[in-house]
Amino acid sequence: MSDIEIPESHPRYQSLLTRHRIEAGVEKGITSQQGLIAQGRGEAFDYLLGEETIPSADDAARVAAAHLLLADHPVISVNGNVAALCPEEIVELADAVDADIEVNLFNRTEARMQAIVDHLREHGADEVKGLTADGRIPNIDHKRAKIDADGIGSADVVVVPLEDGDRAEALGAMGKTEIVVDLNPMSRSARAATVPIVDNIMRAVPNITAHANALKDASREELEAIVAEFDAEDALEAAERAIRSSDDT
């Protein structure tokens, strides 16, 4: 992916880079046009958050890392925006916590599924799930319910960055520990999450990896204590406070 023509000194470098990647994703058949709208909504919240990782999001990323290290079968779900924005970072996180990667689309077409699988492989993924689609999320309409039975279907911990609210709620109802990355603390996805990380995926994914690497030698007891101390409601409230008042995080 070429991150061209944006001087790093530009005050809105990260934001422009993000837009460029999403645009390139649409051109490459990875990201849907709906993905452009999701990007716009995310950008607005990122602006209000000061385009930085707030302390409560950093805490949540550490808790997410602990969950992933404790998991029997963690799976990272990837959609068109995630694939366009941070494919390498997803592969690095999967390697750090020994997770599967599964493509999971709201607007599913076989062509886009395949394009995303190929794109992730180009960025270092060995195996990418999602094409078998022999499992279902209960109570979700047929097309959007498709998952791999040996992927998200049998996962105990799922990372769902930018998930749509319906599916996030349905995955929660399946009893999965759900780690959601979403810049909107009021979205249904963030509210359905076991661990909501209110941050841009471009910052949050590498941050979870960094925490996972730092916690790699931690005992089960230490990891369980990190998980037990976390309160999702507090994390969402801290993010809402940060949005309302830029110096009150």
Ligand code: ATP
């Ligand atoms: P709900 O979860 O309330 O049903 P939604 O699924 O309708 O909301 P969408 O319009 O599909 O929400 O938007 C996707 C979500 O992804 C938005 O909440 C937006 O803030 C978030 N988002 C977009 N880009 C990013 C990003 N780069 N990092 C993190 N979150 C993002």
